[in-house]
Amino acid sequence: MKIVKPKFIKRQSKTAGLAPGTLVHVGERKTEEVRITFMDYDEHDFQEKQVSNIEDCFPFKDTSTVSWINVDGLHDISIVEKAGKHFDIHPLILEDIVNTGQRPKFEDVEKHIFIVLKMLYFDDNSQTVQSEQVSIVLASNYVISFQEKIGDVFEQIRDRIRNARGRIRKMGPDYLMYVLLDAIVDSYFGILEKLGEKIELMEEELVGDPTEKTLKQIYDLKREMVFLRKSVWPLRELVSGITRSESSLIIETTGVYLRDVYDHTIQVIDTVESFRDMLSGMLDIYLSSVSNRMNAVMKVLTIIATIFIPLTFITGIYGMNFTFMPELDWQLGYPFSLLVMLAIGMVMVVYFRMKKWL
Numbered sequence: 525m526k527i528v529k530p531k532f533i534k535r536q537s538k539t540a541g542l543a544p545g546t547l548v549h550v551g552e553r554k555t556e557e558v559r560i561t562f563m564d565y566d567e568h569d570f571q572e573k574q575v576s577n578i579e580d581c582f583p584f585k586d587t588s589t590v591s592w593i594n595v596d597g598l599h600d601i602s603i604v605e606k607a608g609k610h611f612d613i614h615p616l617i618l619e620d621i622v623n624t625g626q627r628p629k630f631e632d633v634e635k636h637i638f639i640v641l642k643m644l645y646f647d648d649n650s651q652t653v654q655s656e657q658v659s660i661v662l663a664s665n666y667v668i669s670f671q672e673k674i675g676d677v678f679e680q681i682r683d684r685i686r687n688a689r690g691r692i693r694k695m696g697p698d699y700l701m702y703v704l705l706d707a708i709v710d711s712y713f714g715i716l717e718k719l720g721e722k723i724e725l726m727e728e729e730l731v732g733d734p735t736e737k738t739l740k741q742i743y744d745l746k747r748e749m750v751f752l753r754k755s756v757w758p759l760r761e762l763v764s765g766i767t768r769s770e771s772s773l774i775i776e777t778t779g780v781y782l783r784d785v786y787d788h789t790i791q792v793i794d795t796v797e798s799f800r801d802m803l804s805g806m807l808d809i810y811l812s813s814v815s816n817r818m819n820a821v822m823k824v825l826t827i828i829a830t831i832f833i834p835l836t837f838i839t840g841i842y843g844m845n846f847t848f849m850p851e852l853d854w855q856l857g858y859p860f861s862l863l864v865m866l867a868i869g870m871v872m873v874v875y876f877r878m879k880k881w882l
Contacts, residue, residue, distance in 0.1 A: 558597035
């Protein structure tokens, strides 16, 4: 039997006992080759490139433009180490980046603001929610994002930067951090819509003809809700911490947009809690439905047994082998006894129908 390891449990044992700041990749090896891209822009100029070495991004540490460096793949520890050393990122932040079992959180450390959260996907093939950890490091003129694998929800942001749409090219790196957060949080709504559709279909099946498959689906969805709750609930604290932060890296105008992300986060949390309540209610409905169906079967069997009790009594009497039983010599005794039993059965059926037991 194949045992599936829960996706919200990460193996932490290999980091036990190591010195703080020791980089050990914890998580699934999701890509063989690390992809590094950067986008550098201001209101008038823009450049984008994919590079093979993290050293090619080092010149963007001290520029007058805004730079977004994105690293896809965390299994190559040397790349994270080199980036951390050049950009003066605290060792404990680097440790959290490569440990993909982190709880979503926000930290204001020295010259950087560090954010870690979960990017979620809905896998149409397995009909389950998948996740990867995204770490964002904000500095005075750049943003570095670290992802577990290639592929994300940031493509619209890249298009806005390329085509100078909206205000992103006119704003600083804190605004870029905001749009990355906003894209991740907004992607949760699409996942919740698909889960909501699954719950609606399951409700129809539950009311119609629930089976053991329905019970398994309910438990699978309850598991998804536990996973979602674990990924989403800390976001409220995360975004609230950013909005309350007194860091000079976040200007006042960006705080307005961050409060909008906070509102979206509350909506996501409320929806997840509503789904959890619905699934708990559906589990109760399923158990009640199974119990009612069993009661209906027992009711029918009881009525049948009750009808046959007097008939069995009559046949039992005439099944005795006494010599002096006048009815045994009566020519019409057999059909008469059958007629009596039929009449008794019909009377009992009519009585049960009058009582609405049938």
